[in-house]
Amino acid sequence: MNIQVENPPCLQVNDLTKEFTLHNRDGMQINGFSGVSFSVRTGELLALTGPSGVGKSSILKTVYRTYTPSRGTIWLHRGQGKMVNLAGCSESEMLGYRRRHIGFVTQFLKILPRIPALDVVAAPLIETGTRKDEARERAAEMLRALHIREELFSISPLTFSGGEQQRINIARGIIAPKKLLLLDEPTASLDEQSASSVLQLLQELKRQKICMVAIFHDRERMVQVADNEYHLEQET
Ligand SMILES: Nc1ncnc2c1ncn2[C@@H]1O[C@H](COP(=O)(O)OP(=O)(O)OP(=O)(O)O)[C@@H](O)[C@H]1O
Numbered sequence: 001m002n003i004q005v006e007n008p009p010c011l012q013v014n015d016l017t018k019e020f021t022l023h024n025r026d027g028m029q030i031n032g033f034s035g036v037s038f039s040v041r042t043g044e045l046l047a048l049t050g051p052s053g054v055g056k057s058s059i060l061k062t063v064y065r066t067y068t069p070s071r072g073t074i075w076l077h078r079g080q081g082k083m084v085n086l087a088g089c090s091e092s093e094m095l096g097y098r099r100r101h102i103g104f105v106t107q108f109l110k111i112l113p114r115i116p117a118l119d120v121v122a123a124p125l126i127e128t129g130t131r132k133d134e135a136r137e138r139a140a141e142m143l144r145a146l147h148i149r150e151e152l153f154s155i156s157p158l159t160f161s162g163g164e165q166q167r168i169n170i171a172r173g174i175i176a177p178k179k180l181l182l183l184d185e186p187t188a189s190l191d192e193q194s195a196s197s198v199l200q201l202l203q204e205l206k207r208q209k210i211c212m213v214a215i216f217h218d219r220e221r222m223v224q225v226a227d228n229e230y231h232l233e234q235e236t
């Protein structure tokens with residue numbers, strides 16, 4: 001049996017480097033991260049680790065192309081042997097790849113006011129063609145799995161607590177999973193019970209062959225789901 005074929009790579013990052021140019025400071029250069037190389041297979045979770053300020057969040061933002069890389073390649077395997085270098089895509093191509101292939105659970109929830117939590121979470125399923133009533137039912141299941149109280153389902157998450165907002169953010173980010181999922185500290189402000197529910201959902205995504213790159217603030221939680229670790233050291 002050929003394991004390579006059973007479990008092909010999904011993302012390959014080579015020599016990725018980001019220098020920030022501060023235009024309001026006479027073009028001053030700040031090193032975000034440099035020479036980063038890693039590869040993640042389908043159904044695997046790679047954890048990015050290292051001290052604060054070393055560039056972990058910037059790597060995720062560069063893969064998602066919120067930031068333009070200064071150097072290096074980001075190969076996304078789209079299936080059936082098709083590959084694309086996200087580092088070389090135009091902005092409009094990138095919008096298409098994000099829509100079809102890449103999800104990003106950022107640290108903070110950004111939503112429109114007055115939309116009930118259930119609809120916020122169901123929205124990605126409805127966008128991908130699921131019937132509204134079924135999408136809302138699946139959103140309710142996910143919110144129950146994340147221990148969100150039923151009485152909150154019909155309320156806008158804008159007034160939720162930090163940890164509740166974070167769970168809404170995660171639920172919305174994973175309900176219609178794409179091939180590649182980027183997660184920036186998904187369990188950061190959660191208590192033990194909610195954090196372990198999130199870890200269980202990530203395990204389920206691995207079974208569904210989703211490829212993930214994630215940052216965890218807590219090593220104990222990271223080792224429960226990570227298959228590999230890419231450690232960054234501060235340059236001196
Ligand atoms: N848009 C930006 N413009 C200028 N500098 C930036 C920008 N984004 C990040 N940086 C700098 O890049 C470096 C890495 O930041 P980043 O947020 O990636 O660190 P991190 O490893 O995620 O840290 P933490 O664990 O504290 O979240 C920092 O020195 C930061 O100031």
Ligand SMILES: [Mg+2]
Nearest residue numbers: 056057058215
């Ligand atoms: Mg960060």
